[in-house]
Amino acid sequence: MPQRYSIAAIILHWAIAALLAFQIAVGWALEDLGARGFDLFQLHKSVGITILALTLLRIAVRYWKPRPPAKEGGWQGGLASAVHFGLYAFMLAAPLTGWALVSTAKVKVPTLIFGVIPLPHLPVPASAHEVFEGSHGLIAWIGIALFLLHVAGALRHHLLLRDGLLWRMAPGRSQLWLVALPALILIGFLAGRAIVPTGAPPAPAPVAQDLDMGNDAANMAEAQNAAVAADGDNAAANASDDAEEETGEPPAWAVQPGGAIRFSVGNDGETISGAFSKWTAQIVMDPARPESADLSVTIDMTSASVGDAYKDGMLPGDEFFATAAHPTATFTAKGAQETSPGRYSANGTLTLKGVSKPQSIRFSLSGDGATRRVRGIASIARAAFGVGNGESSGSLAPQVAVTFDFTARRKD
Template sequence: MPQRYSLVAITLHWAIAALLAFQLAVGWALEGLGARGFNLYQLHKSVGITILTLTLARIAVRYWKPRPAKLEGGWQGALASGVHVGLYIFMLGAPLSGWALVSTAKVKVPTLIFGVLPLPHLPLPASSHAFAENGHGLLALIGVALFLLHVAGALRHHLLMRDGLIWRMVPGRSTTLLLALPALLLVGFAAGRAILPTPQAAPAPAPVIEEPDNGAEATNVTEAQVAAANAAAPADNAAANATETAAAAPAPAGPPPAWTVQPGGRIGFSVGNDGETISGSFSKWTAQIVMDPDHPASADIKVTIDIASASVGDAYKDGMLPGDEFFGAAAHPTATFVAKGAESTGPSRYRASGTLTVKGVSKPQTIRFTLSGKDATRRVSGSATVTRSAFGVGNGDSSKGLTPQVAVTFDFAAKRKD
């Protein structure tokens, strides 16, 4: 009876085989998924590094417990040995080329193994990216060919030669395991296909919102953004009434009061992403506000945002936000909005037109906000729609699925200074 591989070697053999089947099912679909495949791409990287680790362990076991002697010589034995060597090259080369591909990409996406363990980028020049990308794809094709040859060889020995070679990789010569272990490959492949996003239907034409205050052309926005804009926008008759009220209001008795923003406020943002919505916020920002609510023309507003504090609650995406493709935080650590004066658009509703500066680019920007409360403490809530391309935010391949507009919302309490 042929000598059997160790139980450790058998376990590693079938585990790696199942994971490779999963990787092949997922990997070939990633390119066509665009932004919808982001999370799947991170899983693909994690499984790839797992295969690399298990393969290194398998090589160590091979020397710790030498494999059984060959049963066949000649060209058939040489071919079998060549296929085995090729499979090891594939199991090492595919994860390593994928690691190199990620390390040399223009957009530095952080790698966290299963969202927990950080994996550093390899110190490779950016010029090697094309080589890594082409090599990764070629190795996948070679791996499939080697896998088919390996399976064909195993079936030849078991069904034609009947030499019992296949029992080397089946504990206890169990017929049940002989069927169950190869089935793991089908399970791995099926699992990879099952978690792929369903094909997305063509989106219906998006509603249009106009911003006549800026003189900007109408732009398509998501339904959520339209709802937010409509909620913030005043009705025409309310605006007319507010204008009449403002005209009748007495002149201010003195300089407008300054306000101190209280802890607990929030500046958030959301953007469509291939039919989904990515939402986040800035955890660090300051605001200097001078304004008499009864005389909004007195407003003097400046908001400064720490760009590096942006977060969407996902470690992978948060690692991308400070990069040049998005906020370029290294060269432009802050974004600012400055407005001199505001106008009433209804009871406790206002509009301020000012200048927004992001990534060193300054553009006209309008915000709408409401005030609630009275006397020395007021609640401020409002929104704005920002065209990201005007500031070079989301200017790379990984941003193709993002909608042109970003909905910005803010909500905070302010206390009048004495």
């Protein structure tokens, strides 16, 4: 029988050991990070599934390639065999209970292995969530104990019994291997600790509801006045257009391609920002007579994205937008008020997730004649619409900032 494990077994052994050390370092920190640990949690899942796959491969290699005979018999040999069996059980059970834990959670967070390969949820009952949650934590601590016992046993053989046990798990009899290979475990642990956020959460980035468009509106009005003073003929023509609008029906405006509706919300010291890629707007308004405004905006809620595959997979769920039952949101308003030159406000109704509530918006207009640029903001109380009503939303700020920026052209 050979006195050394196969190269395949050696590679898998040390790779799994390094990944387990990484998981231990990360797992200790996850519960205390809150929302800041979202991306780290996704990585933790990916590494866990990788360990599961490598363990299955390691078991196959164990029975495919011959193994060195046991070094010791009696109760010591029996204990070593029990530790080995326990480690294999741990390397299978830990990722499987973690997978089941995610599969039974109220919030269905999609699992993408390293952000690329989708992993389906296990067909297990949601009522077992607490069982899997408790089991996963207990198994982790048992695994740490087995890990330490395994290391202690290997060191006993190599340093006290001097039977060369460690050489069986090295590709050659060089002291360099005895330093480099165990160092992989330390590197894995330190890498896990290094990517864990430390210190206080960063200050949240400014969100849209903090913006003051007063200066922008004043600057727009100033630029318009300068343009009018420089070109009397255009000013006269525009005045004529305004006079026609005052005496006739207010004009309708067509939104031009390239506009955007964005949203942002504070999240445990950070800011989550996203946008809706599909929306339409019907606008009727004479800027000189804002009370004539008739506004209607329809947003395709399935088009929401924050630029992260995991978070995007959560948005259509019941905790957030419930797009299966409520695929669109609408805002309508009759009339607007000019609050300062070029700056307006409108009070209307927002219907989101099947709930209709009063909602106000602020916006500014720049440009003149047949083309205007529209920029605006709104602050939405998400709880009133049942957005972010689950456990994973506890750290979200109560107000969601929405901004819009587009160009509209007057219809003939």
